[in-house]
Amino acid sequence: MAYTVSPLAFAYDALEPYIDARTVEIHHDKHHVTYATRLSDAVAKHPELATKSVEQLLSDLSAVPEDIRTAVRNHGGGHANHELYWLTIGPKGGGEPGGKIGDAIKAKWGGFEAFKEVMSAASVNQFGSGWGWLVVRNGELEVYSSLNQDSPLSQGDKPVLTCDVWEHAYYLHYQNLRPKYVEAWWSVVNWSKVDELYQAAIA
Ligand SMILES: [Fe+2]
Structure with missing residues (x-):
């Protein structure tokens, strides 16, 4: 499976002044994309994993073939963690939760x-x-x-x-x-x- 980064739900500058536009752009478009690409490259070595979501892979690392286990832990974790990070922040955020x-x-x-x-x-x-x-x-x-x-x-x-x-x-x-x-x-x-x-x- 080719793992892809979800598009941001907001503009690069939408989190200013708390998180600056340049940081959001580089963080999302470069760092996060690199994790997803490297995860895809690793998983491509094992076609039997082609239907596995990143969450499925991370939930049972012991079932991931040993030659790509570290790559899945690092780049798969990097991909999934950043997906959650972007999903749970936004321009109309903050305050106390209801x-x-x-x-x-x-x-x-x-x-x-x-x-x-x-x-x-x-x-x-x-x-x-x-x-x-x-x-x-x-x-x-x-x-x-x-x-x-x-x-x-x-x-x-x-x-x-x-x-x-x-x-x-x-x-x-x-x-x-x-x-x-x-x-x-x-x-x-x-x-x-x-x-x-x-x-x-x-x-
Ligand atoms: Fe990050």
């Missing part, structure tokens, strides 16, 4: 601000390149970070929100100031989409 996800966050952390601190800390403190995650595990919300392009799908979790903390996500505008980028990222989170993903994950 819906079932808002209720679940309040039930788990006592309030949105407490959750925000936990998710920000996971993202900011991830050593080196990686991701901050809000996932559903056994019907419960959990927050953690992952290294490189490791996907929560590979440990059986269902991701509903993610913050990309690779330097390519922020360095042009924020340089080394990852905490400032993470704080700005909250202003573009598309909570109605996160709620949709959460409801699907607990169904």
Whole structure:
């Protein structure tokens, strides 16, 4: 299967001033596209995998042939993680979540601000390149970070929100100031989409 990157649902400059247009363009059109291309190249070596979605591959890495397992973990993770990242941000984002996800966050952390601190800390403190995650595990919300392009799908979790903390996500505008980028990222989170993903994950 040729894995393709979904087009952005917004213009490159639509996330300004929180995430700058040049970063969005390079991040989506170059970094993300490269992950999808390299995943496609790896999977092409095994025609029996031609019908597998990237989610199916990541959900059972042990079933992926050993010669392409690392490539699927890195480039497949890179593709799937970025798909979720773009899906859950947008120009009319930010604020506090309503819906079932808002209720679940309040039930788990006592309030949105407490959750925000936990998710920000996971993202900011991830050593080196990686991701901050809000996932559903056994019907419960959990927050953690992952290294490189490791996907929560590979440990059986269902991701509903993610913050990309690779330097390519922020360095042009924020340089080394990852905490400032993470704080700005909250202003573009598309909570109605996160709620949709959460409801699907607990169904
Ligand atoms: Fe990225």
